[in-house]
Amino acid sequence: MILHINHVQPGRAESTSGVVSTLLSLLEAGDIDPNTLGHLNVHIDWVQYKSNFREPVSIRRVLKDEELLPLADIAVDLRQLQPEMLRKSLSEALNGAGPDALDTPRRHYLEAFTPMRSSVIWTFNSIFWKYLPIWEAASGKGYEKALPGGHSDGHNIQAIQESILEFWEMLQKIEKQNLLPPEIFILEIGVGTGERACRWLDGFKELDREKGTQYYPKLRFLAADYSVATLHRVMESLHNHRDLSTFVEVDAVNPFKSLSHLRYKVMLITLSNVYDNLPTDELVLRDGKLFFIEVRAYVPATEVTRICEKYRIALDRFETSVQRLLELGPECFESLDQGMGFWQELWAAVRLEERLVSAHNLSEAHLPTGLKPSHIEGLIENAPANIRFQLSSGATESFINTIPLLHPRGVLQVQDIFVEKLTDYLHGFRGPGKMDGSIVNWVNGALLDVVGAQSGYDVHFAPFRYRKGSKTSVLYTTQRE
Amino acid sequence: MSLPLLPTSVVGSYSMPGWLERMKTDYVLRRVSRLELDEIHDTAVKAAIKDQEVAGVDIITDGELRRDNMIDYFAERLPGVQIDRASKKFYYDFYDSVVRGKMPMSGLGLAADYKFLAANTERAPKFNVTGPHSLVKRIRNEYYKTEEEFATDLARIMNFELKELVRAGVKYLQIDEPYYSGFPEDLPWGVRVLNTLVDGVDARITLHICYGNRYGKPTWAGNYRYLFPTILDAKVHQLSLEFARRGGEDLDLFKEFSGRFEIGVGVIDVKDHEVESPDLVAERIRKAAEFVPVERMFVLPDCGCLHLPQAIAFSKLRSMVRGAQIVRDELKGKK
Numbered sequence: 001m002i003l004h005i006n007h008v009q010p011g012r013a014e015s016t017s018g019v020v021s022t023l024l025s026l027l028e029a030g031d032i033d034p035n036t037l038g039h040l041n042v043h044i045d046w047v048q049y050k051s052n053f054r055e056p057v058s059i060r061r062v063l064k065d066e067e068l069l070p071l072a073d074i075a076v077d078l079r080q081l082q083p084e085m086l087r088k089s090l091s092e093a094l095n096g097a098g099p100d101a102l103d104t105p106r107r108h109y110l111e112a113f114t115p116m117r118s119s120v121i122w123t124f125n126s127i128f129w130k131y132l133p134i135w136e137a138a139s140g141k142g143y144e145k146a147l148p149g150g151h152s153d154g155h156n157i158q159a160i161q162e163s164i165l166e167f168w169e170m171l172q173k174i175e176k177q178n179l180l181p182p183e184i185f186i187l188e189i190g191v192g193t194g195e196r197a198c199r200w201l202d203g204f205k206e207l208d209r210e211k212g213t214q215y216y217p218k219l220r221f222l223a224a225d226y227s228v229a230t231l232h233r234v235m236e237s238l239h240n241h242r243d244l245s246t247f248v249e250v251d252a253v254n255p256f257k258s259l260s261h262l263r264y265k266v267m268l269i270t271l272s273n274v275y276d277n278l279p280t281d282e283l284v285l286r287d288g289k290l291f292f293i294e295v296r297a298y299v300p301a302t303e304v305t306r307i308c309e310k311y312r313i314a315l316d317r318f319e320t321s322v323q324r325l326l327e328l329g330p331e332c333f334e335s336l337d338q339g340m341g342f343w344q345e346l347w348a349a350v351r352l353e354e355r356l357v358s359a360h361n362l363s364e365a366h367l368p369t370g371l372k373p374s375h376i377e378g379l380i381e382n383a384p385a386n387i388r389f390q391l392s393s394g395a396t397e398s399f400i401n402t403i404p405l406l407h408p409r410g411v412l413q414v415q416d417i418f419v420e421k422l423t424d425y426l427h428g429f430r431g432p433g434k435m436d437g438s439i440v441n442w443v444n445g446a447l448l449d450v451v452g453a454q455s456g457y458d459v460h461f462a463p464f465r466y467r468k469g470s471k472t473s474v475l476y477t478t479q480r481e
Numbered sequence: 482m483s484l485p486l487l488p489t490s491v492v493g494s495y496s497m498p499g500w501l502e503r504m505k506t507d508y509v510l511r512r513v514s515r516l517e518l519d520e521i522h523d524t525a526v527k528a529a530i531k532d533q534e535v536a537g538v539d540i541i542t543d544g545e546l547r548r549d550n551m552i553d554y555f556a557e558r559l560p561g562v563q564i565d566r567a568s569k570k571f572y573y574d575f576y577d578s579v580v581r582g583k584m585p586m587s588g589l590g591l592a593a594d595y596k597f598l599a600a601n602t603e604r605a606p607k608f609n610v611t612g613p614h615s616l617v618k619r620i621r622n623e624y625y626k627t628e629e630e631f632a633t634d635l636a637r638i639m640n641f642e643l644k645e646l647v648r649a650g651v652k653y654l655q656i657d658e659p660y661y662s663g664f665p666e667d668l669p670w671g672v673r674v675l676n677t678l679v680d681g682v683d684a685r686i687t688l689h690i691c692y693g694n695r696y697g698k699p700t701w702a703g704n705y706r707y708l709f710p711t712i713l714d715a716k717v718h719q720l721s722l723e724f725a726r727r728g729g730e731d732l733d734l735f736k737e738f739s740g741r742f743e744i745g746v747g748v749i750d751v752k753d754h755e756v757e758s759p760d761l762v763a764e765r766i767r768k769a770a771e772f773v774p775v776e777r778m779f780v781l782p783d784c785g786c787l788h789l790p791q792a793i794a795f796s797k798l799r800s801m802v803r804g805a806q807i808v809r810d811e812l813k814g815k816k
Contacts, residue, residue: 265702454696
């Protein structure tokens with residue numbers, strides 16, 4: 001058995017050692033098949049997100065060519081683990097590790113095993129954004145209240161002011177070379193409420209006036225979002241800058257599709273808290289061998305019974321009700337209260353079962369469009385032999401499909417939660433977690449660094465220093481020479 | 482060798498296969514020997530020549546497949562340039578190179594690569610060199626007082642090499658100066674050193690000026706107005722310029738300053754993987770013909786095809802050749 005301790009939470013050393021002693025005790029009592037133990041990896045995590053998709057103890061089985069291997073992972077979340085339940089949870093998980101273990105009837109599966117990026121949890125994520133006002137009304141608080149600090153770092157005034165000054169200085173340098181384009185395009189993807197955009201444009205206009213430059217009238221601001229409803233809201237926020245603003249519906253994963261006419265023309269592209277909410281896959285290296293993670297979402301059977309009883313839904317209508325919710329939204333229930341209650345409690349109960357699927361080589365991986373096996377090879381060339389990391393499929397694809405919009409002197413700035421070095425994955429759990437009704441994942445910045453380098457951009461990360469304790473960092477690009 | 486009306490050519494580089502990139506990087510990391518890499522280069526160059534011939538291009542190159550990039554191929558050979566071999570991990574990166582004293586006069590030994598090209602084709606071969614202005618922007622100068630002084634010495638050394646190339650049989654020679662577009666303020670001295678470079682060189686000389694193609698994307702933006710009138714002093718026969726990606730917006734400049742040069746008109750966007758149809762190419766040539774007499778027009782891609790996948794690069798060249806033929810046929814019909 002190999003024990004992986006990914007994080008030690010202060011004051012939890014005892015429960016960490018308790019996992020080991022309980023495992024040994026189960027072995028001594030003959031409750032563990034010694035053959036299983038020989039192929040076992042035990043991962044002790046501290047899951048950052050209070051609300052997530054994990055059981056306190058879960059088993060991950062390993063497949064190769066459709067056959068179960070004796071190799072297995074046990075994942076322990078010390079944060080959720082109740083000491084009195086440890087022995088029972090470990091025993092149950094280990095009993096599920098054997099090759100003969102069957103699907104448990106105590107789980108109601110919402111899908112068959114699938115790559116994580118295509119799991120049904122992303123449909124839940126989509127309906128959250130689609131019905132955000134209804135969710136916010138039902139929960140009695142705006143989405144941003146769920147964020148750490150209670151508001152978006154994207155709106156931070158000091159950060160916006162510095163961004164304005166840096167941009168103005170860049171324009172000055174370009175103008176001195178007589179290379180200033182007649183139109184200065186700025187793009188914000190995932191424009192949200194429009195608050196950040198409004199503050200930025202107000203501030204830039206003021207600075208332009210103070211300095212006596214004539215950049216503001218040349219600005220062409222593109223407010224981009226996948227939600228038309230959001231864009232309508234932003235139109236109101238930007239009423240003072242309507243003459244230079246355009247509102248564009250874009251797919252965050254492929255902005256180039258809608259904006260290809262602006263290839264190499266945009267001087268500044270910003271995204272805040274977009275990448276962490278895009279679908280992702282995960283890869284695992286075990287002793288240098290590569291595995292893909294597949295998941296299937298489920299709801300514990302006890303929770304299914306409880307939720308159905310509470311919302312007066314027949315048990316045999318549970319699956320249909322879930323499908324209707326995902327397709328038609330909460331308004332298709334008898335009442336909106338019933339629909340919202342069902343949705344919120346169902347979402348809280350959704351878990352992910354995981355398995356590792358052996359890959360012969362990277363060409364079999366579900367790589368995001370535009371990501372080449374050589375990118376991953378570059379990333380894992382010097383990686384530890386045992387590591388699990390995110391592909392950040394949506395974020396990577398978005399990055400690849402955004403940089404062709406950049407003017408040769410342009411800059412991409414992304415404010416998000418980044419894993420800056422691959423080895424950082426050894427020191428903690430990086431998602432997915434639940435943020436209200438949406439999903440949150442850290443973003444594999446180390447991979448974006450490799451992708452950027454091969455596309456002609458150096459990728460840098462700067463800490464977001466405007467809010468104490470913030471885990472946000474700012475990715476920005478410079479042209480690679 | 483006679484050329485048709487609207488001769489077609491490539492700018493220089495051809496598609497770099499992924500396997501060759503890995504081999505080149507392995508050489509940089511000392512996993513592959515120089516001898517092995519040279520053999521691989523010979524094979525890859527022959528394949529690039531064949532592709533250009535099959536596509537029907539009139540004036541061809543060796544695809545510049547022996548070069549890591551447009552700087553290091555020369556920096557490694559220039560006398561007095563010190564290279565830090567440990568400074569790059571990926572073949573396409575630039576070496577950290579520096580000049581710490583006056584550069585001595587010496588040959589670069591480029592003729593062997595030209596001879597290999599000429600021996601393997603019956604088409605008209607062209608040889609490209611990076612111009613002194615672009616080289617001084619990438620080779621660190623710790624000796625000369627000014628960039629112009631440094632570039633002038635470089636030009637003198639390379640002038641000797643160009644004459645060696647002519648002795649080896651070169652008839653079509655191209656000077657690449659993409660950095661002009663990033664530093665338009667340098668153009669007056671840039672043209673002076675260019676003239677030092679080509680002084681007494683008996684070949685058809687093309688000056689290629691684009692907006693950069695590093696990593697398959699432009700390095701600079703702007704328009705060609707900055708070239709005029711200074712560029713009119715350049716002692717070259719042809720200007721090769723990019724118009725396909727940029728939409729031909731400043732083609733009118735060449736009506737204004739017509740007659741001084743032949744114009745190599747970029748009709749293939751090498752930064753876009755979508756293959757132009759021959760009809761679109763023909764349309765671009767017709768548009769250019771409104772400003773440039775067809776008798777003085779050459780048909781080219783905007784820049785090198787280095788970053789395009791082989792199949793796309795080949796298809797684009799074939800479209801270029803077919804597009805040129807469409808216009809030739811139309812012109813024949815009018816006579």
